[in-house]
Amino acid sequence: MKQSSPSAPILLSPPHLTGEERLFVDEAFRSNWIAPLGPNVDGFEREMATHLGGALHACATSSGTAAIHLGLVLLGVQPGDLVLCSSFTFVASANPIRQLGAEPVFIDSDDTSWNMSPAALQRALTTLAREGRTPRACLAVDLYGQGCDYGAIEPLCARHGVPILEDAAEALGATAHGKPCGTFGDIAALSFNGNKIITTSGGGMLLARDEAHAARARFLATQARDPAPHYEHSTAGFNYRLSNICAGVGRGQLMTLADRVARRRAIFARYQAALGAMPGVRFMPEPWWSRSSRWLSTLTIDPASAGCTRDELMHALAEERIESRPTWKPMHMQPLFAGTRMFAHDPELEPVCERLFAHGLCLPSGSSMSNSDLDRVIAVAERVLGRTPVRA
């Protein structure tokens, strides 16, 4: 763990490399496998599938977004289709739905997991069924290192014949109902963006239960070239494969995953121990069926009792060169998706994800953070949260 100087910036979730990655990257240089295929790509796919229990088939991609896009194509999403999607997420979950000409129908979160509300999902499925519509897919997003309540979501979707695409971009290393995130649904997507728990600088992976899906993903991800000695194409494909160099970084990173999860969980525990009992402060809960990777330590601040708003805390941290970020702005609130349908957790109340966005903050959570960095963040938070409440 690096000890930073007292005024050095503290970032939200920077890459954390060990140097082991170089062994695989150097081998790529030595063997001249400088291409979007090669032994590191095959090895990374094999090792990830093994890590996740051995039952899945993997296709490494140039990004998590590419894996989601491919996953939706494999599930047959077409123009005019409806796709259910968590509203509380990063835009990369929802963009590929629109890019395929389909319409997202957004689903609120619940308070226990901050992820897709099974109650809202059930209402969406039955309402759409009454309208004679069956969504082509359900894109369930595992946020901030926590899986969705698949114990409830899987049977609901199965009853309505709706396949699940698990967006596990933020949740590698977590489990839900005893199973690793990335293994739920028909297809799952991972991200290895620079801010994720392990990184390839940029990259992702599609994981499929069905080997034919993974084979089709590899075909589509390499320009959908038909078997012929010349260049023959009968399908529009993509250039979505991960490079052999990036996959080498991923192989080295994967060896550290358990340590990364342990450190992120320890960071969360330290924040919670220091700040969790302060008035108006509520950390992201971890339900009984979840073991979160705590990719990002997130909390909400109720200004009525905390003595400050989320934005005041964020600005106070920024003054000390500490990066923090508001939680995701829900998709149904985005200008890009204005007018789209959203099913709330409780139709009588403000949607849960709107409240989580209004008051939620992500604290620095990088696994390379030192304890003295953590103390710097905590000291600022204690000072700002300890002020007189805005309203008694």
Ligand SMILES: Cc1ncc(COP(=O)(O)O)c(C=O)c1O
């Ligand atoms: C929930 C979620 N989905 C998808 C993505 C997209 O992954 P990538 O940046 O690798 O395209 C990200 C992160 O960037 C994410 O946080």
